[in-house]
Amino acid sequence: MAQTAFTPRVFSGIQPSGGLTLGNYLGAMKRFVEMQDAGTHETIFCMVDLHAITATLPPPDQLRHNTRELCAGFLAIGIDPEKSILFNQSQVPEHAQMAWIFNCIARMGWMGRMTQWKDKAGKNAEAASLGLFAYPTLMAADILVYHATHVPVGEDQKQHIELTRDIAAKFNHDYGVDFFPIAEPVIEGAATRVMNLQDGTKKMSKSDPSDKTRINLTDSADEIAKKIRKAKTDPDPLPETLDGLDGRPEARNLVNIYAALADIAPQAVLDQHAGALFGHFKMALADLAVAKMAPISTEMTRLMADPAEIDRILGRGAARARAITAPILARTYDIVGMLRS
Numbered sequence: 001m002a003q004t005a006f007t008p009r010v011f012s013g014i015q016p017s018g019g020l021t022l023g024n025y026l027g028a029m030k031r032f033v034e035m036q037d038a039g040t041h042e043t044i045f046c047m048v049d050l051h052a053i054t055a056t057l058p059p060p061d062q063l064r065h066n067t068r069e070l071c072a073g074f075l076a077i078g079i080d081p082e083k084s085i086l087f088n089q090s091q092v093p094e095h096a097q098m099a100w101i102f103n104c105i106a107r108m109g110w111m112g113r114m115t116q117w118k119d120k121a122g123k124n125a126e127a128a129s130l131g132l133f134a135y136p137t138l139m140a141a142d143i144l145v146y147h148a149t150h151v152p153v154g155e156d157q158k159q160h161i162e163l164t165r166d167i168a169a170k171f172n173h174d175y176g177v178d179f180f181p182i183a184e185p186v187i188e189g190a191a192t193r194v195m196n197l198q199d200g201t202k203k204m205s206k207s208d209p210s211d212k213t214r215i216n217l218t219d220s221a222d223e224i225a226k227k228i229r230k231a232k233t234d235p236d237p238l239p240e241t242l243d244g245l246d247g248r249p250e251a252r253n254l255v256n257i258y259a260a261l262a263d264i265a266p267q268a269v270l271d272q273h274a275g276a277l278f279g280h281f282k283m284a285l286a287d288l289a290v291a292k293m294a295p296i297s298t299e300m301t302r303l304m305a306d307p308a309e310i311d312r313i314l315g316r317g318a319a320r321a322r323a324i325t326a327p328i329l330a331r332t333y334d335i336v337g338m339l340r341s
């Protein structure tokens, strides 16, 4: 990872906007565990519940359930709440306070160019919430209120990290300080953009209305196998080289998923399966996916049986988070000229 003058610190967040998907796991969460276990960085992981009310207002009980289940997901994949700081965003008020400052740094033009805004607001932007438009400044605050230097995310979040860098640079420039780090996105692995199983041109999302489009970390072995069997593909066999996947987004997606689950390169998948038809390859992929994911699902179910313990973990994580965010927000307010007495 690139070095900066700031203490290396990893931050990433996930919205409790539905069940976790294979895309969240392969694109982002797998990296969280690797970075935590490397032990070279402080690692901070957040359930961004304030972001989860931007697209629609979920029923309150559902949001609470999703936040706890997301926490169970973090724990089940190997995040250790002693080694990492694990908490939900709304318990650390400095995120929203810093976001307000950044709302006054970011320009309307920058925000209007965000592809997530365009995708999620769709044709009816007039009816979208102001929160959905401001989503990326809150995300910049999530990162910068820790002075985080590295942000492991899926490919779809690259543009938001670039905006975070622009906000940090403009703040530093406007106030003549070197206060915020220019955070680096960490977008790695064979599946940085896992696609929708029914439409290889759209990314897999936990908030997609159709459950057939994604694999959830809580799906049973049967459900996983069935969704992979029914995934859209094409009639051609698997090619020998990666350029044989050009123009075949669904085929490329399944190859990338296989590679990421098996921890091998996509070319190595083709070395093993070139010439196979998808009927056959999908069976191998389903077996692999079930083997890797069923233990996560079982562990999540076990953890969800004790929601009070999850709430305790989140409360403790929030207290540890605030020990970092409160002084950074106070220094930001000082730089901006907010009076404290």
Ligand code: ATP
Residues within 6 Å of the ligand: 013, 014, 015, 016, 017, 021, 023, 024, 025, 026, 027, 028, 152, 153, 154, 155, 156, 157, 191, 192, 193, 194, 195, 203, 204, 205, 206, 207, 208
């Ligand atoms: P939503 O549909 O509510 O936006 P989501 O599935 O996109 O949900 P987020 O909480 O927005 O999930 O993103 C959490 C992390 O997962 C981010 O780092 C994001 O880049 C990553 N991610 C999300 N979807 C994918 C995907 N299909 N492939 C790879 N990474 C993904």
Ligand code: MG
Residues within 6 Å of the ligand: 205
């Ligand atoms: Mg998303």
